[in-house]
Amino acid sequence: MRSLKLLKPVLRKLNKTHYSWISQRVKDQTSKLTLLQRQLLTNLDPVTARLEHEERSKWQMLIAAEEKFYRQKSRVLWHHLGDRDTKFYHKTVIQRAHCNHIHFLKTENDVVIGAFEDIKAHSVDFFASTLGSTSLPESPCSVGQIQDLLPFRCSDLQCCYLKRKVAEVEIKNTLFAMPLDKSPGPDGYSIEFFRSSWRLKFKDEPDINFNDWKDDKGFWSNMLRKNRKVNLFMIRTKLLHKCNKWTYVDMVRLVYMCVIHGFLVAKDSRVFIPHEYIRLVMDFEKMRMYPWGLHAYDELLASILKARKDLHLKNSYVLDGFSYAFQIWVMEAIPDIDSMGELFPFISATGNNDVVVSTEFYRENEKKDERVGRIVTLLNAKQDWTEFVWEVEALPPTLELSDS
Incomplete structure (x- = not known):
């Protein structure tokens, strides 16, 4: 039931966007289709023919939706398929509404009540006096007395x-x-x-309060209780040297926070981690059930709208919801994206399309990859990637890709 309730606003918005005022939509679409068909009769043009075909398909969809709408309203079960009978529908709908409407009521003293609020109040009083009322917590009748009134018994x-x-x-x-x-x-x-x-259909989601959390007196509990802030830069420079004194659960939560904020949602290292994420990692079961994919997608859409709005104010931007590595690959694999403006398809500190090779990004025991080195060299040489042939290594015949 919870899933159906969550689906209602989406379906209501869909219906309002595409099927509101359905009869007027049908009339407008009919006029548009008639105009295109007249143009085809006077001048047979392939472009007009294609438009006529598209508008006719849309018209057929709208009249089918209108037919279903009035068929439900009229409750006619013997309606012939393909026969719209629009006038009949309207008359049947009006007749049903007229029959089901309570125009007035008469009291015991033959006083006519016509106002809507008076009709409601009189109806409530009538059934209350007919059925009666009691202040007893339970019925005084026993089960045996009720069974005597109903002689039938199920086997x-x-x-x-x-x-x-x-x-x-x-x-x-x-x-x-x-x-x-x-x-x-x-x-x-x-x-x-x-x-x-x-x-x-799928199993209904349990009604979970994702904002609820249990205080275990640990590091992350203190963060929430004292409303403190933390980001990935602070974790890398400060907390990594102290986390060995934490509890095992808090250390696991630290790993989850780094993965969620730095990779899944792909925020900058200096952006503070929302307390919403910290509350989620306090309960691993809730964290696994949280719709992270939808959340990352929402973050991506929000960052795209923000970047599009502020693109004329600066010459670079960052998209949340995608890791830097994935953004770099997209920029390189889709050269046409450059037509959107002056973009920097790789990490650049100066804005001159140079690749950063700095000791700031160096880590101990880091292994060098010759293939990455060659790509960096090509990037610095302003390589044209439109006709570049990428080397692909085939998988061994015994190796299979699987989600498990």
Whole structure:
């Protein structure tokens, strides 16, 4: 149910964007299609023919959506496929709305009540007086007295059958036996939605509070409790020399923080780590269940919008959600991206498209790779990558790629 509730705003936005005022959309699309068809009759042009084909497909989609909309409203089950009967639909919808509407009520004294609020208040008072009310915590009638009123008894087999767990195949058979054009239920979803998305079902996510955390008196708990800030630069220069005195769990959390902030979300080393991430690593189970892929994607979109907005103010930018290595590869593998402006497709400290080779980035026991050295040499030589042939090493025949 939680997943369906989260899906509702998305579907509501989709419906509002593409299918709101469906009848008016059909009229506008019909006019557009008619104009293109008239142009084709006077001048047979391939471009116009292609546009007519595209607009006709869109028109057919809209009239199908309009037909489903009015079919649900009218509740006509014997509707002929392909026969729109739009006037009939409108008349049936108006008739149903007129029949189901309560125009007025009469009281015991034959007083006519027509106002909406008065009708509601009178209805509540009527059923309250009819059904009565009690202040007793439980009914004074015993189970035996109620059983005397109902002589029928289910057999033991029937009782077991009623108490058994409903099988998934029974739910599917019942759902697929229902008409597609039935009106949506209380949850707002139609039978057609469940049948079309049946293969996409998944186990419902548990209702987890990702912001909740347990204080274990460790380093990261103190960070949260005292509202302190930390970034990857501080971890590299200060905390790595002190973490050997921490608990084993806090050291594991440190590794997770570096992976999440530096690689997964790919933030700069001097950007402070949000407390949201620290709260997540306090519970490894919640951290594994968190949708990190969606979060990294949102970070990427936000950074793209920010870079596009401020691109005229500076000559370089960084995209969050992608590691630097991946950004460098994208810039090199897709030369056409240079048409977006003056971009620096590799790490540059001066802005002159030079590759940084500095002792600041050197680490102990670091192994040199000749292939990386050759690429750096080519970059410094302003290599044209548009027609560059990359060397590819084939995998051994016994080696298989697998996600496991």
